[in-house]
Amino acid sequence: MNLKYALAIIGFLTTSLIYCQNKQITLEEIWSGTFRTEGMQALHSMKNGKQYSILNFDRQTRNSTIDIYDYKTLQKEITLVSSEEIEDIEGFFDYTFSEDESKVILTTNEVPVFRRSRLGEYYVYDINDKSLIKVSEELVQEPTLSPDASKIAYGYKNNLYVKDLVTGKVEQITFDGEKNKIINGITDWVYEEEFSFVRAFDWNKDSNQIAFIRFDETNVPEFSMDVYGSDLYQTQQVFKYPKAGETNSIVSLHLYDLNTKKLSEIKVDKSYNDFYIPRIQWTNDTNVLSAQYMNRHQNELDLWMINTSSNVSKLVLAEKDKAYIDVTFDLTFLKDNSFIWTSEKDGFNHIYHYSREGELINQVTNGNWEVTNYYGYNDKANTIYFQSTENGSINRDVYSIKLNGKNKKRLTKTTGSNSASFSADFTYFINTHSSAITPPEYTLNSAKSGEVVKSIKDNDKLAQKIGDYKTSKKEFSTINVNGNDLNMWMIKPADFDETKTYPLFMYQYSGPGSQSVANRWNGTNDYWYQMLAQEGYIVVCVDGRGTGFKGAEFKKVTQNELGKYEVEDQIATAKKLGELPYIDESRIGIWGWSYGGFMSSNALFKGNDVFNMAIAVAPVTSWRFYDTIYTERYMTTPQENPSGYDENSPINHVDKLKGDFLLIHGTGDDNVHVQNTMRMVEALIQADKQFEWMIYPDKNHGIYGGNTRLHLYKKMTNFIHETLGDKRETRVEKEQESSNIKG
Structure with a gap:
């Protein structure tokens, strides 16, 4: 560590003791990128083991380059590709090498479909002769070079295509693809979201076979979202989304032989009913494909080796778990x-x-x-x-x-x-x-x-910059709650005085296997927590039961009862912290996003004697509204486990609301549908409960774009001040005052 950097860190550590460093963090700075870190973009290790490549972009010239560096010296040795030298493209923002590094796919334009999927414009650049080939005139998905770099496969309108890079000939290998019916080689919505992959096809070692998964989503129920846009009439986005207990896509495994032009279905030597194929991968044997099959409950996982030349399959590994298996x-x-x-x-x-x-x-x-x-x-x-x-x-x-x-x-x-x-x-x-x-x-x-x-x-410049602001150390510890030592961090005001009392604002996510308490550098929310701390709040985060990295037993205790033990831990934590002499137990709030919004809602309702306010962003309000793969992994189906679904869903506990509640959602959320919030709102109205809410038109689960994030965090910050601040007026007081006026 160089001296300059070390001094910057020392300055950061002692911030709370140096009163001249009193610049306040603002929301505008947080969301304008003031605290953005520098990284290494698109790092790739070259096959020779002596060099690596990095994607560099010159903001002034708008030139994109793939630069090669020497591991030993860290010096740039050569610019392998430069958009400045390629006439047909203005620039690129990502790249992927072929296996032999003779060619590289350049990404010049992409349009998001869902969380991981993209439609894009791609080019194949030949390193040796510097020629450029456009993959397709259309926007396509998941272009993937064959191991010998002679061909490229991709998805377009739910079918698979192969382009010969020597002859330029394009071969369509599937023909039954149709929107909201059949998808070949690209995952459906729920696989993409919950099994974390989009490309459902793979080249074999000799570049002459492609294995792929076919999704028949004909009978999967459709979900529709209004897209309000700026035209006189709104449009609709309609897509297949299997909610818990509903029909999934029927999946099957297929093989295309490029030599014989034969398309065939691959079957394993076991009869499965209502199953998933979450992974396929060719082995080092050109004719042996591995495929993972999983039952709908996701507590049985089979690994198959399939010989595509003899059509013989062998089950080589079968795992079972009393709860679930993570793929x-x-x-x-x-x-x-x-x-x-x-x-x-x-x-x-x-x-x-x-x-x-x-x-x-x-x-x-x-x-x-x-x-x-x-x-x-x-x-x-x-x-x-x-x-x-x-x-x-x-x-x-x-x-x-x-x-x-x-x-x-x-x-x-x-x-x-x-x-x-x-x-x-x-x-x-x-x-x-x-x-x-x-x-x-x-x-x-x-x-x-x-x-x-x-x-x-x-990032020593960033460290020095932060040294100019009034910040506090993030204190890590554990707190013993419900018989478990739970990981916790706490941020106190820089001028913290243990003889005074402070409101407590808690953050959590709490989803199965997740982790929010980690010894890593600030995310954007951490700067928000620092800002709140300097405005007089103590901010805390605790990872309760069900979270990850402390063993399977700790993680899987929530099985069949999502929202029970996790909520109990947050309530018990708040109670215990409220006993500290410097925390005002009458001013305790909690917030979360997605699963965290589900949690914060439950905590406010079930812990109405502890929490005075909650903010829920894009929350699941009933697990009956969420998708099959995620929900059933932890809950089985609602038909099998109705009490587990209903007893821990906040929509069924609105009658317990006493404190202040802010509910936020984007109408374009394809993941946690705004239906969750609309049904919660109706339940709150019928229970005669006052609350605040905010809808962001056409915004997805991330709620961003333009001025959106800044607006969102201003909204939440103001709500925190109004409900936990020194001049707060609680919901009970407001309702009592209203009642007196009417009286």
């Missing part, structure tokens, strides 16, 4: 087609090594901590690299370990959040480190020892 991207095939797999089967997420036949060779990692990322396997050193919580559940470190489970080594030395990007030959890794007191810094590290070779980039 990951951690399946990795080694040269002999043995494979690396992660599982929670011993109570914590760990790495396992299996033979190609599915026989357990050994459990590679073990202990009362979680593997949180698998980075890769170095076959020359017989070493696996991974990230874990061994140094505390709020921290992340990078480790190496031999394939046989021996010689585990912590490679990162600084406490906080560490993540790695390894060179292709595993000589180096670029480590990204941050903590609550250290903004992101990027260093080149030795993969063998973990020692820092060189500093690449830091």
